[in-house]
Amino acid sequence: MLKVADWMTKNPITIEEDASIIEAVHRMKEAGVRRLPVMRNGRFVGLLTDRIVKEYTPSRATCLDTWEIHYLLSKTPIKDAMNDQPFTVTPETDLVDAAELIKEHKLHGLCVVDAAGDLVGILTTVDILRALLAICRQPELLK
Numbered sequence: 001m002l003k004v005a006d007w008m009t010k011n012p013i014t015i016e017e018d019a020s021i022i023e024a025v026h027r028m029k030e031a032g033v034r035r036l037p038v039m040r041n042g043r044f045v046g047l048l049t050d051r052i053v054k055e056y057t058p059s060r061a062t063c064l065d066t067w068e069i070h071y072l073l074s075k076t077p078i079k080d081a082m083n084d085q086p087f088t089v090t091p092e093t094d095l096v097d098a099a100e101l102i103k104e105h106k107l108h109g110l111c112v113v114d115a116a117g118d119l120v121g122i123l124t125t126v127d128i129l130r131a132l133l134a135i136c137r138q139p140e141l142l143k
Helices: 021-031 050-056 066-075 095-105 125-137
Strands: 035-040 043-049 109-113 119-124
Touching (some): 021 035, 035 119, 043 050, 043 109, 095 109
Antiparallel strands (some): 109 119
């Protein structure tokens, strides 16, 4: 039980690259997630996170009003803001190696892809904490 496949969230919520940033914000809020794998014709092509959206959105010091910002974000496709080279792991990756990758690069999650590059899941820091708690409570899981 120490592989990514054992702890990842399968079939994560995704969004198409041509959707607007404002659509992504609404989808993240509705689903209670902070990251959305981005798809193009059913293929995984990138990642949009709440942090990327915050960096892409004008600061409060802007002279634009709320409606103008909303309008701009509704016209901006995700592909303009997304990370098109997110860190990924496979379901067979050791959980410890995935945790090390997250720590080294100060990430909050990893997309999980199969050998063909198809998205099969997402592994978040919450998933890793869930694994840690389970292992601490049931050390036999290490065997």
